[in-house]
Amino acid sequence: MTMNNLKIRELLDKYPFITTYLEDNKLDITGYEELTFDEYLEHFTDEDIENWAIDKERLKVDLEEFINQMKEFLGVKDEVGIESLTILPGHDKSKNPEGFEVLTIRKSEIVSIVGPTGSGKSRLLADIEWTAQRDTPTGRAILINGEVPDMKWRFSSNNKLVAQLSQNMNFVMDLTVREFLELHAQSRLVQDVEETIEKIIAAANNLAGEKFNLDTPVTSLSGGQSRALMIADTAILSSSPIVLIDEIENAGIDRKKALELLVSKDKIVLMATHDPTLALIADKRIVIKNGGISKIIETSPEEKAILTELEKMDAIILGMRSDLRAGKQLKSINS
């Protein structure tokens, strides 16, 4: 690579993203812009090297690696996206073959997953994330766009195949919504940070029962608001083409809109849930038993009709919830 001959100033012009590398490795280049990176590293004294645990050789190799990865990462965005995910059957814990021939899920499709705790949902997810090639305990194989996928999905740290959303997740950073989204946008190397943040907050507020603004600390958001922000952020900012949802509680968030948002962003949605309103939104549901997929059920027209009933009930409950919040008195359902 030509990196060795470039001055730091030229490096920064060519690869502006290396600022992150320099900052995270505590390399202050102020005043050294006219040196090459190698020359810059030579300015550290032996004392500096020992005190700050600086490894010059590693920093050189790592910078090269960092630039290559980032170039690849930026390139990935232009590549053809993921159109479909295919699961080929393996076996359950007792080595019985799984009860389906082939399952293909296309982008913008929602599939629900049902089965008791410990039945093998995590394993299914791990198989997808690892793009299993009959080399995991279930013997399943995963295809992307109908083909054996590139191994980059296994080994890349910045391009994970699956994003996860679960009921147990919380925000732990001590930041406001704006700072938080800025940080995430920067790590995804988004060009127009401001515009992306506006989009996410608008989408999140469209889902949340109670609106919030950009100056709210993420740790003081309510459960519903947190969930709404997580979903909007995952839909708009996460690079992972597959989203796994592990239950969304029916509180403070419009779950149907949340799913519509994910689907509108071309995500493949897998949803572990035992809530009939959610499970029936999906066109198919995977039934997991004893570590394997025992069958795949297509949501029947009869079930879809039940869904309409359930959604009416849901709407009634949601309406009462907002009436309560607004300090109103509740009226009988039949009136």
Next chain:
Amino acid sequence: MNLVVFSGPPSSGKTSIILKTIEALKQRNISVGVVKFDCLYTDDDILYEKAGIPVKKGLSGALCPDHFFASNIEEVVQWGLKQGLDLLITESAGLCNRCSPYIKEIKGVCVIDNLSGINTPKKIGPMLKSADIVVITKGDIVSQAEREVFASKVSSVNPRAMTMHINGLTGQGAYELSTLLIDKEKDIDSVQGMELRFPMPAAMCSYCLGETRIGEAYQMGNVRKMDLGDDYE
């Protein structure tokens, strides 16, 4: 026998990850033993024993645990060979986040958790930066965004490492890690003459030698002063 060195900050989930990984290795009939290094106390050995895993523990007491590791690792390897292990795992907590006990030709795994804060990758020295595999834990309780930001911070201080997310409770990801630990070509029968990946600090001051009194008069050897500005000099 293969040797793999695990390290990571206290409570990051090393033991859980190792236990889940060994479960996966056992299914492939690979025999694994663990040696746990700690400073003052550990009862992790009981967890390993319960799981039927041959285990030894070493408490460094008054010594720096990483120095203690370096002076004992050859004997530990000999113990593992005598047990007839296919894989020996050593586990140690990085106590000051500066050192790492990784050895040049031996696979090094750093375990670090999403809850430890966004600047943690910056704070941890060679323990994180020179690891071959970085395992990030506790991803099930933080948001997707925080996981992504955290992983990107890890990869900017150690772009060469393979970064994996593993859930220490469900074991999601542990099977995958288990496939990366065994390499027939990396079989060893001794670590004699191998080198640490990074030198440990050479600090030797009066406090290293047992001095307890505070004050200029008692400070000898490698002493460094903070810069608190002109007013305090």
